Amino acid sequence: MQVTPVITTIPVGFSQHFIAIATLSDGTTKDVTNDTSLTWTSSDDTIAPIVSNQTSGNGMVTGVSAGSVTITASGEANGQRFSATAQVTITNAVVTELQITPQDSSLAIGLSEQLKAEAILSDGQVLNVTANTAVSWSSSNPAVATINSSGTDKGIVTGVSAGSVTITASGEANGQRFSATAQVTITSAVMTELQITPKDSSLAIGLS
Structure with missing residues (x-):
């Protein structure tokens, strides 16, 4: 599992949304930021608390005071534990x-x-x-x-x-x-024409 951004800096009073992406055994990836199996924690809530175990908005960190914290996303699914971390620095910049x-x-x-x-x-x-x-x-x-x-x-x-x-x-x-x-x-202008570009294209299997 990966948490992004891995390293970030925000000033006091601002927020940063973290995203947790799980890589499955078949190679596919899934956004598990708001998954019920995942818990978000901050190493110091007095510097930067993080939203966790809600129906939405999980992974949102808010800077409270200057300092650095480690953000951890962890959980368990199908008998296997997983976790990932990120670093956040809170500054007094205005x-x-x-x-x-x-x-x-x-x-x-x-x-x-x-x-x-x-x-x-x-x-x-x-x-x-x-x-x-x-x-x-x-x-x-x-x-x-x-x-x-x-x-x-x-x-x-x-x-x-x-x-x-x-x-x-x-x-x-x-x-x-x-x-x-x-x-x-x-x-009050109205649309007179709609165009799609490119009009003709070629794409290999599996590409986007």
Whole structure:
């Protein structure tokens, strides 16, 4: 079994989702992150606790204080025990700037677009915080465009009616608040053509 990422660094107040992949005897792999047979533990919950034994969201680590911990995923299935570890370092770095991309975009009614939020930290690290639990998304007018602010679909904006909205990503970590905005214009444009590329292709058995 493998846990990914194997080594990572996050600041206090932010989260990191770990994934456990089991390799079976027939060579196939399976995501067992939320499997009932798997337990997640942190070597020090005062530095970085981890979600475990829930119906979903297992493997989510949150930085509480500066330090380093070992994350362990372990379990037993069919009489065989298995485990894997990963290393997490929690720093006191703070957000110096939050950026949303794209800054300006245009979207037709009924279509969706993924926005990305990146935090620039005081230690120089750039962290993708689009789906981070420390960040919330909001729309200035949900009647024009909605923005998903929960689950794995965070940051997806969907056009509802023609107009313009301001999308805001904001949060708080390590005692500091941060935010950024982006502009989205929703148009009444309609789809006139749909194309698939490549139109013709050749593929060997077993390849994708």
